[in-house]
Amino acid sequence: MDNTDAKNWDNNHFMHPWEGMNEIGKNNRAFIEASNGVYVTNDAGEKLIDGPAGMWCVQVGYGRHEIADAMADQARKLAYFSPFNNTSSITTLFAREVAKRAPGDLNHVFFTTGGSTAVDTAIRFVHFRNNLMGRPNKKKIISRQKAYHGSTYLAAAVSGKERDRLWLDKPDELAVFLPDVNPLLRKNGQTVTDFLNEKIADLENVIVAIGADNIAAFIAEPILASGGVIVPPEGYHKRCFEICQKYDVLYISDEVVTAFGRLGHWFASKEVFGIQPDIIICAKGLTSGYSPMGAAIFSERLMDDVTGPKGRGATFSNGYTYSGHPVSAAAGLASMQIIERENILDHVRSVTPLFQERLRGLSSLPLVVDARGMGLMGCVQCSYERDKNSSLENDYELGALIDAECQKNGLVLRPIINMCVMSPPLVISDGQINQMFDILGRAIKTVATSRAL
Ligand SMILES: Cc1ncc(COP(=O)(O)O)c(C=O)c1O
Secondary structure (H helix, E strand, O other): OOHHHHHHHHHHHOOOOOOOHHHOOOOOOOOEEEEEEOEEEEOOOOEEEEOOHHHHOOOOOEOOHHHHHHHHHHHHHHOOOOOOOOOOHHHHHHHHHHHHHOOOOEEEEEEEOOHHHHHHHHHHHHHHHHHHOOOOOOOEEEEEOOOOOOOOHHHHHOOOOHHHHOOOOOOOOOEEEEOOOOHHHOOOOOOHHHHHHHHHHHHHHHHHHHOHHHEEEEEEOOOEOOOOOEOOOOOHHHHHHHHHHHOOOEEEEEOOOOOOOOOOOOOOOOOOOOOOOOEEEEOHHHHOOOOOOEEEEEEHHHHHOOOHHHHOOOOOOOOOOOOOOHHHHHHHHHHHHHHHHOOHHHHHHHHHHHHHHHHHHHHHOOOEEEEEEEOOEEEEEEOOOOOOOOOHHHHOOHHHHHHHHHHHOOEEOEEEOOEEEEOOOOOOOHHHHHHHHHHHHHHHHHHHHHHHO
């Protein structure tokens, strides 16, 4: 297939995630064909810094032969075998290494095919446990506006991004959504402390109104990633966790984005936010994106409630053909070894101040309403009116316009409506961080100027 054929076929027949129906046939997606370190190369041979690390996932960077070799060796030895009645030592070893790094008594690892299926697994387990415990009504899940937990039916049902809910069905009886926790949305004169108190009250009020007997779990990303890198006020997770404990509501921490180094630790729940969740979900960085895999990690305490005589001979009828795929496990182990050997967690902690300083330095530029983030996660929110409440219709294209300008100059971003999101490979250097923000700053100014002309 020559290049034009490939573009035509891609435009008309390859259904991409979040495909805009009006755009089918008209898109002109860049073909990304090669990669190395923090760079990807497009079909025109241009080298670009990968701002979003693929999709928040290529932790150790591209072109790691060590991971490719581990995957190839494993594929030659045993590409696949059913995980239902048998097992393989590579996957068991990987489960043990994941559990070793998870906080506290989170030591039961259920491998899935990605983040969405890990979220499904967690919710199905929570329901299963309550069924076994004779609490059939304790099933509702509390989530939050702007949360993204995945694209399977169940994971989508607990996701709170309004636009994603417009045209697709979802079981509305399952989830309750708390208001946005973005401190940018504080009312005039409201302090961050007052805002925090309000958000904590939102959670407690919902539990009291619906009744703790009807609520199974609270699910939360430590930082709402695809919702626009929303960092809740300091102390938010700890206080939510305390409320959950008070009412016997389980805490599911969705660390699909934050685990495996993005905030400078294997997992962020305990080390960064001081909580010991009942379940942690991870994916993406689990294999540095070299092969699909996710995991739901359950605490010993939860497992105690469903095993032995308490298990009543029940089966947790949930799983996937590719649960614990040996080639993905090999990729995950190799990635973990690289993170350890190259002290990548320390590296993230040492480059974070520069990343965050350069990010916040964009705040004074035209168009920029907010520049926020944590660790190696950042988001620049823009609006033509520089109004945090501006109508998104006016600003719909802004993220894409800034991304297109950046791509001309060597940086690819993740545009989300009026926001530009960045979460580069964790191995990014100080020099590359500076280069990234220099390009982004210039692109914002160019887009602002072209509108003014
Ligand atoms: C926080 C969070 N949870 C779950 C998911 C779903 O993961 P996947 O796309 O691997 O199914 C994502 C994906 O971006 C995510 O960001």
